[in-house]
Amino acid sequence: MSRLQNPPFVIGMPTETVYGLAARIDSEQGIAAIFRLKERPFFDPLIVHVASIDQARALTSDWTPVADILVRRFWPGPLTLVLPKDGSINPMITSGLDTVGLRMPRHPKALELIESEGVPLAAPSANKFGKTSPTSAAHVLSEFGSAFEVIDGGECEVGLESTVLSLVQKGTETEATILRPGAISRSAIDKVVRVRWRENIDKRLAPGQMKHHYMPAVPLIFVRNPNEKIETLKETIRQKFSELPKEIDGVRIIQPNLSLHNIRTLELAHEGALAARQFYSRLRELAEKKPDLIIFYQETHHHGEDWEALFDRLTKAASLVV
Ligand code: TXA
Numbered sequence: 001m002s003r004l005q006n007p008p009f010v011i012g013m014p015t016e017t018v019y020g021l022a023a024r025i026d027s028e029q030g031i032a033a034i035f036r037l038k039e040r041p042f043f044d045p046l047i048v049h050v051a052s053i054d055q056a057r058a059l060t061s062d063w064t065p066v067a068d069i070l071v072r073r074f075w076p077g078p079l080t081l082v083l084p085k086d087g088s089i090n091p092m093i094t095s096g097l098d099t100v101g102l103r104m105p106r107h108p109k110a111l112e113l114i115e116s117e118g119v120p121l122a123a124p125s126a127n128k129f130g131k132t133s134p135t136s137a138a139h140v141l142s143e144f145g146s147a148f149e150v151i152d153g154g155e156c157e158v159g160l161e162s163t164v165l166s167l168v169q170k171g172t173e174t175e176a177t178i179l180r181p182g183a184i185s186r187s188a189i190d191k192v193v194r195v196r197w198r199e200n201i202d203k204r205l206a207p208g209q210m211k212h213h214y215m216p217a218v219p220l221i222f223v224r225n226p227n228e229k230i231e232t233l234k235e236t237i238r239q240k241f242s243e244l245p246k247e248i249d250g251v252r253i254i255q256p257n258l259s260l261h262n263i264r265t266l267e268l269a270h271e272g273a274l275a276a277r278q279f280y281s282r283l284r285e286l287a288e289k290k291p292d293l294i295i296f297y298q299e300t301h302h303h304g305e306d307w308e309a310l311f312d313r314l315t316k317a318a319s320l321v322v
């Protein structure tokens with residue numbers, strides 16, 4: 001029986017990456033509710049979640065051999081493919097672009113939900129636009145209250161959003177661009193397909209790439225030099241905050257209490273995948289304690305592919321990188 005054909009037309013869906021706010025792709029009201037509840041701008045397209053490769057294929061106009069190899073290797077899992085779309089898909093989902101983002105999540109409760117609806121589900125992360133992503137049902141409830149039901153699937157196993165990979169076929173060659181790094185790395189992709197990598201992201205084709213995103217309720221500062229004296233650091237932070245605009249790309253930058261008496265440090269595991277799993281949840285816990293500021297210190301072991309996705313989120317969640 002469908003759970004999404006009646007009000008409120010949306011549901012909190014656990015996935016292995018983060019919790020999503022899901023609606024049927026054929027539900028005009030559901031799609032509209034996603035944008036309204038998240039306060040998300042209409043220029044930022046939604047990922048469509050499928051329960052089979054055939055469902056994904058039907059939503060594209062050009063299912064390439066490279067796409068086929070990638071999904072057979074990485075689905076279900078944290079890889080979103082951006083491919084030329086089929087004309088039938090609601091343009092609100094794709095923000096009027098010619099492409100659609102597709103992913104098959106591997107959380108059993110997500111697959112069960114998509115299967116029981118019988119149609120793919122559009123689902124962004126279940127947080128307000130620009131804010132920290134949810135990795136537990138409690139996170140979703142704390143942000144949206146009882147506006148919709150949340151399926152409890154426990155804590156997310158990966159903890160960071162999927163890799164978003166754009167594939168463009170140019171004759172016999174495939175151009176690939178990572179629009180958002182995630183658990184499926186470039187070298188993992190290189191092991192199974194031959195693509196020509198493009199580094200530059202065309203902003204018009206990837207409108208979701210804001211400078212700031214994932215921001216906690218208390219400002220986060222990313223500190224490159226862990227040996228910096230705290231007093232020097234405080235001076236730099238006060239100075240830089242006074243120069244910051246109130247809003248960047250439509251995301252509000254919160255000002256801390258500049259006395260900076262109460263500072264908390266974000267500490268994460270020394271292993272990349274584990275640190276990624278902890279990140280959003282630790283960030284929320286610290287913000288709930290309402291310090292003036294949260295600081296993250298970059299350390300020497302934070303390098304390599306294992307840390308790339310996490311550092312993408314950390315630097316975007318940070319109000320300042322100093
Ligand atoms: O792991 C995930 O991907 C999670 C879970 C819920 O599946 N979803 C997620 O959705 O992170 P969201 O909406 O928070 O982020 C989707 C990103 C955005 O940056 C969006 O701009 C990009 O994917 N995107 C979606 N469709 C696109 C398209 N057709 N072209 C370019 N970028 C696209």
Ligand code: MG
Pocket residue numbers: 124125133
């Ligand atoms: Mg998101």
